[in-house]
Amino acid sequence: xxxxxxxxxxxxxxxxxxxxxxxxxxxxxxxxxxxxxxxxxxxxxxxxxxxxxxxxxxxxxxxxxxxxxxxxxxxxxxxxxxxxxxxxxxxxxxxxx
Numbered sequence: 001x002x003x004x005x006x007x008x009x010x011x012x013x014x015x016x017x018x019x020x021x022x023x024x025x026x027x028x029x030x031x032x033x034x035x036x037x038x039x040x041x042x043x044x045x046x047x048x049x050x051x052x053x054x055x056x057x058x059x060x061x062x063x064x065x066x067x068x069x070x071x072x073x074x075x076x077x078x079x080x081x082x083x084x085x086x087x088x089x090x091x092x093x094x095x096x097x
Contacts, residue, residue, distance in 0.1 A: 001028050002038070006072070019057060023067040035066060042068045 002022050010016045028034045042059035045068070049055070055071040081090075 001025060001034065007069070009069070018072045020054075020070045020072050021067055022070060023065055026065075029065065038066055038068075042066075045070075 002024055005021045005023075007019050007021045008016050009019055024035065024038055039059075042056060045053070045056040046059065054073060056068050057071065058069040060067060076084075
């Protein structure tokens with residue numbers, strides 16, 4: 001329901017940062033309920049600060065397309081980890097961490 005893209009924010013000369021841009025897919029952009037959920041997610045995520053929660057740097061819309069600019073985290077995503085484990089549960093200490 002949303003696309004994510006890798007982007008680079010360019011600041012002062014020699015200062016740039018990679019971020020992730022999340023935006024609503026065009027087929028959902030006209031659905032008020034979905035747009036409201038996306039805006040709620042952006043608003044709530046922007047207020048959270050925790051090592052286990054991705055930071056939201058910015059959100060808004062460009063020509064009616066809503067987006068969030070978020071922290072890029074390196075590493076495998078949970079779906080890839082679970083698929084590699086072939087259905088075996090994660091160790092409790094990993095889940096708790």
